[in-house]
Amino acid sequence: MTTFHALYGHQPEGEWAAPGRVNLIGEHTDYNLGFVLPIALAQTVRVQARRRTDGRLRLHSAQGDGTVTELTAEDLAAGTVTGWARYPAAVVRALLEAGHRVGGADLSFDSDVPTGAGLSSSAALECAVAVAYDDLYGLGLGEQELALLAQRAENRFVGVPCGVMDQMASMCCRAGAALYLDTRDLSARQVPLDLAGAGLRLLVMDTRVKHDLADGAYAQLRAGCERAAELLGLPALREVPLSGLDEALSRLPDELRPLVRHVVTEDDRVRRAVALLDAGDPAGLGPILTAGHASLRDDYRVSCAETDLAVVAAVAAGALGARMTGGGFGGSVIALVAADTAEAVAGSVTQAFRSAGHTAPAIHQAEPASGARRVS
Numbered sequence: 001m002t003t004f005h006a007l008y009g010h011q012p013e014g015e016w017a018a019p020g021r022v023n024l025i026g027e028h029t030d031y032n033l034g035f036v037l038p039i040a041l042a043q044t045v046r047v048q049a050r051r052r053t054d055g056r057l058r059l060h061s062a063q064g065d066g067t068v069t070e071l072t073a074e075d076l077a078a079g080t081v082t083g084w085a086r087y088p089a090a091v092v093r094a095l096l097e098a099g100h101r102v103g104g105a106d107l108s109f110d111s112d113v114p115t116g117a118g119l120s121s122s123a124a125l126e127c128a129v130a131v132a133y134d135d136l137y138g139l140g141l142g143e144q145e146l147a148l149l150a151q152r153a154e155n156r157f158v159g160v161p162c163g164v165m166d167q168m169a170s171m172c173c174r175a176g177a178a179l180y181l182d183t184r185d186l187s188a189r190q191v192p193l194d195l196a197g198a199g200l201r202l203l204v205m206d207t208r209v210k211h212d213l214a215d216g217a218y219a220q221l222r223a224g225c226e227r228a229a230e231l232l233g234l235p236a237l238r239e240v241p242l243s244g245l246d247e248a249l250s251r252l253p254d255e256l257r258p259l260v261r262h263v264v265t266e267d268d269r270v271r272r273a274v275a276l277l278d279a280g281d282p283a284g285l286g287p288i289l290t291a292g293h294a295s296l297r298d299d300y301r302v303s304c305a306e307t308d309l310a311v312v313a314a315v316a317a318g319a320l321g322a323r324m325t326g327g328g329f330g331g332s333v334i335a336l337v338a339a340d341t342a343e344a345v346a347g348s349v350t351q352a353f354r355s356a357g358h359t360a361p362a363i364h365q366a367e368p369a370s371g372a373r374r375v376s
């Protein structure tokens with residue numbers, strides 16, 4: 001691995017890390033101002049960083065093509081950056097736009113969060129830059145402010161109209177807990193989740209089908225939800241109560257109904273999941289996960305053959321429940337399993353993929369890990 005010194009001719013001032021995430025339940029609810037329940041992964045994007053006094057941003061990633069991208073302050077302001085460097089550049093641009101007096105930096109990234117796998121490597125990358133800059137330039141911003149800055153960076157300067165879940169998860173999650181987040185006012189509660197203590201495992205199965213959120217499908221779904229809210233005379237679909245769902249659906253054109261049904265029932269699934277965790281029954285999450293997948297497959301229509309197969313194969317092999325996680329169109333599936341069935345479930349899913357002629361999934365186990373932090 002290329003060292004910071006070899007790249008930039010000096011040592012870093014420090015190293016920061018920000019995790020990827022899986023969302024247990026609450027998919028496509030964040031941009032409808034509803035509820036989500038993510039956990040942070042042990043996998044992180046790490047950045048070694050040092051301030052520069054000339055306003056330049058120099059960027060290298062161990063997952064990139066080996067080159068150093070060098071941007072002047074003018075390049076940053078003009079937004080002419082291309083490729084992966086758009087993400088870190090976007091965060092610095094968002095900081096400047098918000099009036100923070102920050103300068104340049106040498107940044108070197110390394111990561112074990114797979115990209116485009118629905119595990120939110122993009123937010124991890126953004127949040128790593130946000131916490132590093134906060135420390136390097138003594139900004140003293142809170143986690144929530146940094147998450148909002150990172151989201152704004154991705155929305156405005158990368159062009160992905162994502163909600164706030166990924167950045168809030170990467171910044172605010174804690175080891176041993178799921179983050180119960182209300183995306184309307186960003187009030188959040190750490191809900192204790194000790195999977196191992198409950199004799200459970202959470203399998204994260206990357207189907208290796210790459211999604212691409214920038215490809216327009218996500219933006220179309222989001223626009224559909226906003227149109228439905230407008231027709232209902234509401235600021236966001238979050239305002240439709242479960243008890244008022246049928247009445248709301250009767251006022252909407254056919255093509256918008258499944259979207260609304262997913263969002264409203266998914267919000268209810270998040271609340272029921274949190275109630276189960278509060279009651280000390282994490283195993284009870286299983287059927288909620290599987291019902292969430294059915295809703296994403298049949299109503300929201302963001303699953304694909306591989307994610308559907310992983311869910312079916314996991315449940316058939318004894319998983320308590322399974323669902324796709326992330327925006328969809330590929331990416332990863334999570335499965336909640338009893339500890340002593342973890343290997344058999346993973347083996348069955350791998351076998352089912354082989355039989356169907358799909359590339360083998362990458363499967364690992366996850367426990368709720370820490371949010372973004374300085375590591376040295």
Ligand code: ADP
Nearest residue numbers: 061063084111115116117118119120121122125
């Ligand atoms: P996801 O967030 O689900 O992983 P996205 O499409 O939102 O998928 O973001 C993936 C993009 O983030 C990559 O194509 C790349 O541009 C950028 N990225 C993530 N991690 C890294 C990294 N370690 N080095 C360089 N770019 C990265």
Ligand code: MG
Nearest residue numbers: 120121122123
């Ligand atoms: Mg992303």
